[in-house]
Structure formats: C-alpha cells, structure tokens
Amino acid sequence: DAGVTQSPTHLIKTRGQQVTLRCSPKSGHDTVSWYQQALGQGPQFIFQYYEEEERQRGNFPDRFSGHQFPNYSSELNVNALLLGDSALYLCASTLGPGGRFYEQYFGPGTRLTVT
Amino acid sequence: AQSVTQLGSHVSVSEGALVLLRCNYSSSVPPYLFWYVQYPNQGLQLLLKYTTGATLVKGINGFEAEFKKSETSFHLTKPSAHMSDAAEYFCAVSGSTGNQFYFGTGTSLTVIP
Numbered sequence: 001d002a003g004v005t006q007s008p009t010h011l012i013k014t015r016g017q018q019v020t021l022r023c024s025p026k027s028g029h030d031t032v033s034w035y036q037q038a039l040g041q042g043p044q045f046i047f048q049y050y051e052e053e054e055r056q057r058g059n060f061p062d063r064f065s066g067h068q069f070p071n072y073s074s075e076l077n078v079n080a081l082l083l084g085d086s087a088l089y090l091c092a093s094t095l096g097p098g099g100r101f102y103e104q105y106f107g108p109g110t111r112l113t114v115t
Numbered sequence: 116a117q118s119v120t121q122l123g124s125h126v127s128v129s130e131g132a133l134v135l136l137r138c139n140y141s142s143s144v145p146p147y148l149f150w151y152v153q154y155p156n157q158g159l160q161l162l163l164k165y166t167t168g169a170t171l172v173k174g175i176n177g178f179e180a181e182f183k184k185s186e187t188s189f190h191l192t193k194p195s196a197h198m199s200d201a202a203e204y205f206c207a208v209s210g211s212t213g214n215q216f217y218f219g220t221g222t223s224l225t226v227i228p
C-alpha cells in the first residue's frame with residue numbers, strides 16, 4: 001500500500017524565484033493538505049484540496065497557491081520566494097470530504113532552502 | 116478558534132522511566148486532539164487521537180493520553196521509555212467540525228541509556 005509521497009526531497013532556490021512542490025496521496029485518499037514546518041516549530045496549515053478545489057486555507061499570503069489533479073495528486077506553488085519561506089513542507093492526505101483531519105497520513109516532506 | 120501549548124520544548128528521561136509530555140489546548144468547540152511523532156528527516160506519524168467517547172486513549176508503541184476537559188489537557192504518557200522513543204512529539208487540535216488543524220511547537224524527547 002503506497003503511502004504519501006513527495007518530490008523533490010530537497011530544493012534550493014534564490015529569493016524572488018518560484019517553486020513547485022509535488023505530492024501524491026496515500027492510495028485510496030482523495031483529499032490533500034499542505035503544511036509549512038519552520039525549523040524548531042510545529043507544522044502550520046497552508047491549505048487543503050478536495051475535488052480539485054481549495055476547501056480550507058490557513059493564514060498564508062496569496063503567494064502560496066495550489067492545485068489538485070483528477071488523480072488526487074497535488075502541487076504547492078510559492079511565488080516571489082522570501083528567506084522566511086525556508087522550511088520543511090509537508091503534505092498530508094485523508095479520505096473523505098474536506099475537514100476530516102483525524103485520518104491524516106503525512107509524507108516525508110520537501111526541505112526548501114531559500115538563499 | 117483552537118490552539119495548543121506544549122510545556123517543555125525538551126524532555127530527557129532515563130531508559131525504563133516514565134515518559135510524560137504535556138499538552139494543553141484551547142478550543143471554542145468540542146476538540147479533536149492528536150499526538151504525532153516525528154523522527155529525524157521524516158514526516159509525522161499519528162500516535163493516537165481523541166475524538167469522542169472514552170477519555171483515555173491508547174495508541175501505538177505503548178503510548179496513551181487522557182483527555183481532561185476540566186483541565187483542558189491531553190498529556191501523553193508511556194510507562195517505560197525505550198531508546199527508540201527518542202524523537203520530536205507534536206500535540207495537535209482540530210475543532211469537531213474539522214476546520215483547521217493546529218499543532219503545538221513540539222517537545223523533543225531524549226532517552227538516556
């Protein structure tokens with residue numbers, strides 16, 4: 001049973017650039033959430049996608065955007081990168097309508113470094 | 116709105132000793148409460164969760180937690196620490212409607228041989 005997968009594992013970008021991170025949900029799951037985990041902090045909810053639409057959003061600027069594909073995989077896009085965007089980005093998947101967070105499965109994350 | 120406070124960013128215990136990691140929550144609606152563990156360079160793994168029903172929840176790897184509404188607490192315990200328990204532990208809360216999901220800042224557990 002394939003778990004949540006994320007790519008790439010590590011990424012280094014320069015301030016002002018744009019980045020795209022990818023996530024494939026656990027087999028059978030249809031809802032994807034994205035989190036930002038800064039060093040030494042707990043994960044912070046960015047947004048959640050279900051049925052190819054953004055269903056929930058945390059307190060993140062519009063520079064953070066996403067997409068969900070018909071196969072339920074998802075992308076996180078961050079524009080105009082800032083040094084403060086350096087973090088571990090986690091993807092989590094669930095089964096069911098948006099909001100059923102209690103069955104979340106997390107991927108290993110993508111480590112983004114902005115220089 | 117919901118929030119979580121984890122008391123103690125670092126906890127050290129001897130192998131075989133009791134593990135106690137503290138979590139207090141704030142929620143304007145009946146909460147769902149969770150404990151996750153994160154090993155280095157890995158994602159989060161669910162240890163246990165409380166949604167409704169029995170307030171003492173048993174999870175994986177011998178961990179358990181008790182939901183105490185009067186104290187707004189959800190502390191994580193394990194009777195006997197093992198070296199493999201060394202990791203970062205996160206408490207999280209979600210409203211019963213499932214809107215948003217808030218993590219604490221984490222507690223790093225060190226197990227001393």
